[in-house]
Amino acid sequence: MKKRMVAGVLSMGMTLSLLFTGCGGGPGESENGSRELLNVSYDPTREFYVTYNELFSEYWKEKTGEEIRITQSHGGSGSQARSVIEGNEADVVTLALAHDIMAIEDAGLIENGWMEELEKNSAPYTSTIVFLVRKGNEKGIQDWDDLVKEGVEVITPNPKTSGGACWNFLAAWAYEQKQNGGDEEATKAFMKKLYENVLVLDSGARGATNTFVENRQGDVLIAWENEAYLSMEQYPGEYEMVTPSISILAEPSVAVVDSNAKEHGTEELAKAYLEYLYSADAQRLAGENYYRPSDEEIQKEFSQQFNFDMELVTMDDFGGWKEAYDTYFDDGGVFDQIYDCKNNE
Amino acid sequence: MYVEMRHVNKTFDGFHASRDVSFAIKKGHMAALLGPSGSGKTTILRMIAGLDQPDSGDILIDEVRVNDLRASKRGIGFVFQNYALFRYMTVADNIAFGLEVQKKSKAEIKARVEELLELISMKELGKRYPHQLSGGQRQRVAFARALAPRPQILLLDEPFAAIDAKVRQELRTWLKEMIGRVGITSIFVTHDQEEAMEIADRIILINQGKVEQIGTPAEICSCPETEFAADFIDARRFEALMSMK
Amino acid sequence: MAKKKERTYEKDVIGDGIHSIRKVIEPPKEPSNHRMKYALIGMSALFLILMLVLPLIVVISNALRDGWNTYVGAILDEYTIKALKLTVAATLCAVVVNTIFGIFASYLLSKFYFRGRQLLATLIDIPFSISPVIAGLLFILTFGNVGWMGEFLKSNGIKIVFAVPGVILATIFVTLPFVFRELFPVMNSQGKDEEEAAALMGAGGFTIFRKITFPHIKWALMYGVILCTARAMGEFGAVSVISGHLRGKTITLPLHVEILYNEFHTTAAFAVSSLLVILAVLILIARNIVEWKRK
Numbered sequence: 023m024k025k026r027m028v029a030g031v032l033s034m035g036m037t038l039s040l041l042f043t044g045c046g047g048g049p050g051e052s053e054n055g056s057r058e059l060l061n062v063s064y065d066p067t068r069e070f071y072v073t074y075n076e077l078f079s080e081y082w083k084e085k086t087g088e089e090i091r092i093t094q095s096h097g098g099s100g101s102q103a104r105s106v107i108e109g110n111e112a113d114v115v116t117l118a119l120a121h122d123i124m125a126i127e128d129a130g131l132i133e134n135g136w137m138e139e140l141e142k143n144s145a146p147y148t149s150t151i152v153f154l155v156r157k158g159n160e161k162g163i164q165d166w167d168d169l170v171k172e173g174v175e176v177i178t179p180n181p182k183t184s185g186g187a188c189w190n191f192l193a194a195w196a197y198e199q200k201q202n203g204g205d206e207e208a209t210k211a212f213m214k215k216l217y218e219n220v221l222v223l224d225s226g227a228r229g230a231t232n233t234f235v236e237n238r239q240g241d242v243l244i245a246w247e248n249e250a251y252l253s254m255e256q257y258p259g260e261y262e263m264v265t266p267s268i269s270i271l272a273e274p275s276v277a278v279v280d281s282n283a284k285e286h287g288t289e290e291l292a293k294a295y296l297e298y299l300y301s302a303d304a305q306r307l308a309g310e311n312y313y314r315p316s317d318e319e320i321q322k323e324f325s326q327q328f329n330f331d332m333e334l335v336t337m338d339d340f341g342g343w344k345e346a347y348d349t350y351f352d353d354g355g356v357f358d359q360i361y362d363c364k365n366n367e
Numbered sequence: 368m369y370v371e372m373r374h375v376n377k378t379f380d381g382f383h384a385s386r387d388v389s390f391a392i393k394k395g396h397m398a399a400l401l402g403p404s405g406s407g408k409t410t411i412l413r414m415i416a417g418l419d420q421p422d423s424g425d426i427l428i429d430e431v432r433v434n435d436l437r438a439s440k441r442g443i444g445f446v447f448q449n450y451a452l453f454r455y456m457t458v459a460d461n462i463a464f465g466l467e468v469q470k471k472s473k474a475e476i477k478a479r480v481e482e483l484l485e486l487i488s489m490k491e492l493g494k495r496y497p498h499q500l501s502g503g504q505r506q507r508v509a510f511a512r513a514l515a516p517r518p519q520i521l522l523l524d525e526p527f528a529a530i531d532a533k534v535r536q537e538l539r540t541w542l543k544e545m546i547g548r549v550g551i552t553s554i555f556v557t558h559d560q561e562e563a564m565e566i567a568d569r570i571i572l573i574n575q576g577k578v579e580q581i582g583t584p585a586e587i588c589s590c591p592e593t594e595f596a597a598d599f600i601d602a603r604r605f606e607a608l609m610s611m612k
Numbered sequence: 613m614a615k616k617k618e619r620t621y622e623k624d625v626i627g628d629g630i631h632s633i634r635k636v637i638e639p640p641k642e643p644s645n646h647r648m649k650y651a652l653i654g655m656s657a658l659f660l661i662l663m664l665v666l667p668l669i670v671v672i673s674n675a676l677r678d679g680w681n682t683y684v685g686a687i688l689d690e691y692t693i694k695a696l697k698l699t700v701a702a703t704l705c706a707v708v709v710n711t712i713f714g715i716f717a718s719y720l721l722s723k724f725y726f727r728g729r730q731l732l733a734t735l736i737d738i739p740f741s742i743s744p745v746i747a748g749l750l751f752i753l754t755f756g757n758v759g760w761m762g763e764f765l766k767s768n769g770i771k772i773v774f775a776v777p778g779v780i781l782a783t784i785f786v787t788l789p790f791v792f793r794e795l796f797p798v799m800n801s802q803g804k805d806e807e808e809a810a811a812l813m814g815a816g817g818f819t820i821f822r823k824i825t826f827p828h829i830k831w832a833l834m835y836g837v838i839l840c841t842a843r844a845m846g847e848f849g850a851v852s853v854i855s856g857h858l859r860g861k862t863i864t865l866p867l868h869v870e871i872l873y874n875e876f877h878t879t880a881a882f883a884v885s886s887l888l889v890i891l892a893v894l895i896l897i898a899r900n901i902v903e904w905k906r907k
Contacts, residue, residue: 060858068875095857096871102857109757109766110774110856129758228874236878256876418808439814451805455827464823465813516813 058091059288059295062112064099064122064185064274065228066249070311071116077307078298082291090291098226099185106131106279113283113292116276118185118227120144121343123277136277145273146299147313150334151186151193153264154234154243154250161241165266166197169242170215177222177240179230181351185274186227188351190244193270195350196335200268214360235261246272247328251312271334369394369552370415370520375424377410377576384410385421386576392554392569397546399563400556402573403599408556409448411573412522415554416443428520444513444551446523450505452497458508459484459493465516483511486545502530503538510542514549521546523555527562539566560600564588572596671889674882686872686880687887694860695868696887698776702783702851702864703844709784710840711833714791719825722799723807733796739788747785748853751778774856779864782850787840794836798829831906838902842895846888 063071075092082090095102095110099118106112107129115132117123120143126132137144155163161174169176179187191213198212199205221240224230227249234243235253242264245253250263276299278292298304305315309324321330340346350356370392377385384407392398400408413419415426417438425432433441453461459480466476484490487507497505506526513521526542527535543566546553557563563570564584572579572587572595580592591597676683686692721733739747753759755772765772772778802825810820826833848866855862863871865888872881 062856065874093861094859096874097857105774105856107758108752108773109755109759109762109771110858111771232874236873236876252876416812418812438812443812445809445812447805447809449805451803451809453806453810453824456823464810464815468810468813468815468819512809 056089056091057288057291058093058286059113059291060093060095060111060282061114061116061295062095062102062106062110063116064102064118065096065226066186066231066246066252067116067274068094068096068228069252070248070308070313073311074299074304074307077303078295081298081301081303082294092295096228098179098183098229100183101225111282111286112279113286113288114276114278114295116274116296118272118274119188119343120273120275120337121188121347122185123275124343126277126279131279131281132277133280137275139278140276140296141300142316143273144275144277144296146276146296146304146316147274147308148316149247149272149274149313150269150332151189151266151272152245152247152250152269153266154231154245154253155241155262155264157260157262159262159264163242163264166194166216166268167201169194169219169244170212171219174219174242175221175240176216176219176242176244177224177230177234178220178244179224179227181357183225184227184230186230186246186249186272188347189246189270189272191350191357192340192346193266193268193335194244196270196339197266197268210356210360213356217361247314248312251327265329265332268333268335271336273337369396369429370554371425371427372411372415373425373427375411375414375421375426377407377414377419377421383576385414388424388573388576388578390571390578390581392552394552395550396552396568397543397566398554398569398571399567400554400571400573401560401563401567402558402579404558406573407576408558408573409524410576412524412554412556415520416445416522417441418445442519444516444518444521446506446509446513446521446526448524448526449529450497450509452505452508452512454497457494457496458489458500461497461508462512462515465512469516479515483515486514486548487511503534506530506538507541510545514551519552521549521551521553523553525556525558527557527559542566572599574599668889671882671885674879675886677882678879682879683883683886686877686883689880691860691863692865692868692880692884692887695863695865695884698779698862699845699864699866701776702780702847703841705780706783706787706844707837707840710787710791711837713788714793714795714836715829715833717792718795718799718829719821722796722802723804736789736792739786744782744786744847744849744851745853748782748850751782751785751850751854755781773854774858774862776862778854779851779862782854783844783847786847786850787844790840790843791833791836794832794839795829798832799825802828831902834902835899835906838895838899842892845891845895 061071061075071094075094079090079092082088095105095112097105099122102110103115103117103122103125106115106126115123115126120137123132123136127134127136140146153163153169155161161171162168163174168174178190181187181191194216195209195213198209202208202212222230222233224233227246230243231245231249231253233239234245235257243250243253247263250261254261254263276296278289278296280289283289283292299308300317302317302320305317305320306323309315309320309327312327314328315321315324321328337343337346340349348355372388372390375385375388376383388407388411400411402408410419414421415428417433417436421434426434428441453464456464462480462483463476466479471479480493481490484493487510489504489507489511492500492504497508500508506529510526527538530538539562555566567584569581570584570587571581574595580587580596587596588600591600675686717732717736721729752773755761755765755778757766759773770777772781806824807820810824815823846866847864848870851864852867852870855864855867857863857867857871859871865884869881869884869888872878872884
């Protein structure tokens with residue numbers, strides 16, 4: 023008799039816990055019934071999208087009269103892409119590199135041809151990779167070859183999880199390839215040395231910035247240009263930016279996650295959200311947040327701020343993201359080779 | 368016959384606790400289940416109470432088969448080896464518990480509790496908690512608690528095991544007298560032959576789950592039927608006991 | 613006449629690792645080596661100051677670095693309030709579910725003997741030994757889109773991972789053993805005689821629980837609930853993995869602290885941390901009251 027009671031209440035407890043867990047709603051609609059948009063983004067865009075979301079909400083309300091709510095999510099670009107694949111119901115993704123969006127496309131959540139859907143390869147703003155050093159630049163860091171010197175401690179995130187880290191890697195690679203005239207083995211040796219100098223390998227760009235800026239680890243941070251500017255703004259007079267002779271044109275891509283948007287009934291909203299990134303107001307906002315506007319006219323307004331004379335290689339020089347990722351970052355790729363070697367020593 | 372077991376068998380995880388146990392006890396008698404420790408005495412007691420179920424065989428109370436009757440419906444009072452007093456209840460609440468469960472009226476419960484406290488000469492101690500009592504007092508409370516709902520049968524599991532040797536004798540006499548006064552059929556488990564001889568009308572000698580012999584103390588002593596009975600019972604001590612009486 | 617407060621040896625014998633530390637309160641019988649004693653006291657004090665007191669002071673002083681108004685502003689921020697609400701909700705769910713679960717599991721395991729009893733006890737302990745991050749990943753692999761139950765959940769419109777249910781589920785998971793751990797030894801030491809005695813007198817299961825079992829486990833239960841609350845509020849790893857970092861939706865206080873910190877709002881991060889510290893201190897006080905009452 024007691025046993026039966028125990029079994030009964032045990033199952034009651036389980037039902038109760040299911041009830042508890044079943045009561046949360048997903049994105050798509052919020053508590054007051056207004057539509058909701060989930061933007062899953064990468065690490066350093068936090069500040070930019072906070073202001074852009076306000077801008078867009080106002081614009082959308084003026085245009086349609088509809089109040090919308092926009093939820094943000096930030097983390098390492100690669101991990102963010104994975105979370106979308108695993109069920110994080112993003113309506114739009116604004117990630118650090120095209121490859122991460124391709125991964126979502128491969129999972130069947132984004133339709134083919136997303137890159138052509140918006141202007142400029144679906145990259146409404148660009149950036150590049152620079153160095154951030156502490157005031158005075160004690161180690162005299164000017165270019166990539168200064169990073170492999172003995173005793174220089176480098177902070178950069180892990181390319182396996184961070185988009186920014188991939189750009190960092192490729193920029194360094196492009197520099198050394200050019201220096202030694204395309205000798206791949208020599209470049210690998212250079213990269214190995216560079217990563218031997220890495221003190222902390224964070225999982226996202228913002229984590230790396232924090233390690234360098236707030237926890238004061240390392241001599242140099244290989245950073246997004248926007249991240250470097252932001253750090254200097256947050257800690258005025260404490261940091262200096264160094265632009266290397268060669269860097270890379272980083273194109274953070276954006277796309278509508280078609281299957282989620284369809285399910286939430288937010289397709290046209292999501293599309294409008296991304297298209298509005300190309301408007302003059304939004305482009306200016308991007309510039310103010312230290313992203314390079316892709317609109318040439320607006321670019322001119324920021325000619326004081328950005329060094330447009332830097333030599334920038336593009337992804338085309340690497341044969342596009344698919345090829346580049348397979349070569350350098352996939353399991354067993356160049357990064358694994360050089361980082362494994364380091365561990366084996 | 369009042370309490371009867373017919374060919375009862377019981378195993379626990381392959382251990383044979385009862386083998387073809389059969390015996391009967393008359394109404395108003397006081398029987399002792401006597402045997403060395405681990406011989407299966409307590410199991411028999413628990414099966415009569417309904418706390419354990421026999422694998423086969425029948426248990427009868429007042430000519431009715433009770434195998435499928437719930438423990439609480441068998442009209443049994445049980446005194447556990449360590450008394451199992453409800454430690455978060457006062458003595459009075461302990462005694463009242465069985466009556467409350469039966470939804471008796473407040474007045475009736477109060478009267479019965481007082482009557483029993485009187486019986487066990489603990490009238491002043493009704494508000495105490497079990498941990499504030501001596502071992503002998505606890506045993507008396509356990510006895511009163513078992514009697515409170517007016518059971519037909521009283522079962523006692525090693526009622527003196529947890530008590531100082533000094534007061535054991537005294538309590539034994541007390542218990543025998545009490546049971547006699549209440550006039551209830553009772554069965555108690557013991558491993559102490561002296562105890563069994565002194566209190567019981569009937570001894571059921573148990574060894575390795577089997578009934579070795581049933582009889583009055585004198586019968587068991589004077590003519591042991593099995594080798595075990597002869598071995599286990601120390602006749603000289605019995606004689607000494609008898610002469611004391 | 614001795615009253616209720618009288619201590620008896622019976623109540624002090626609990627005998628598992630967690631509780632035996634309470635015996636420290638008893639003064640040692642023999643005079644001890646004084647130099648040794650003071651050296652040890654000094655070391656412990658130094659360690660505690662370094663590892664515990666100092667960081668706490670840092671948290672509080674940093675939180676108030678930019679003045680009281682900034683502090684209040686950070687705490688009354690919309691996202692902080694939302695994070696606080698979710699934290700409270702998740703904690704409540706975890707406490708309710710784990711209390712119910714803990715009571716029944718320890719009742720089952722201490723009063724009944726059945727095959728697989730040991731296995732069940734071990735299973736309940738898994739959340740203790742498994743890293744919370746792994747726990748979060750397990751949930752994603754089970755309930756996520758590419759997961760084992762993903763198809764089924766999606767077709768039925770049930771969202772678990774990257775949503776509030778996931779956060780709650782993860783919190784429940786990591787705090788699962790707490791109440792059980794506290795209750796089991798107490799219930800086990802009680803034995804089942806008292807319950808059997810009550811059942812024999814005709815008491816039903818609920819009456820037995822209310823009158824016999826519950827008074828015995830009351831303080832252990834409270835203690836377990838408090839530990840469970842503390843752990844649930846502070847949970848980071850599992851929740852971080854399963855939350856998807858949706859601001860204002862799946863962010864609990866610890867996650868919110870991380871976000872604030874990552875966004876260079878250091879002061880706000882410390883302010884919100886201080887909120888967690890305050891809650892923790894309240895829990896500590898409650899815990900000590902319970903410990904004292906239990907004696």
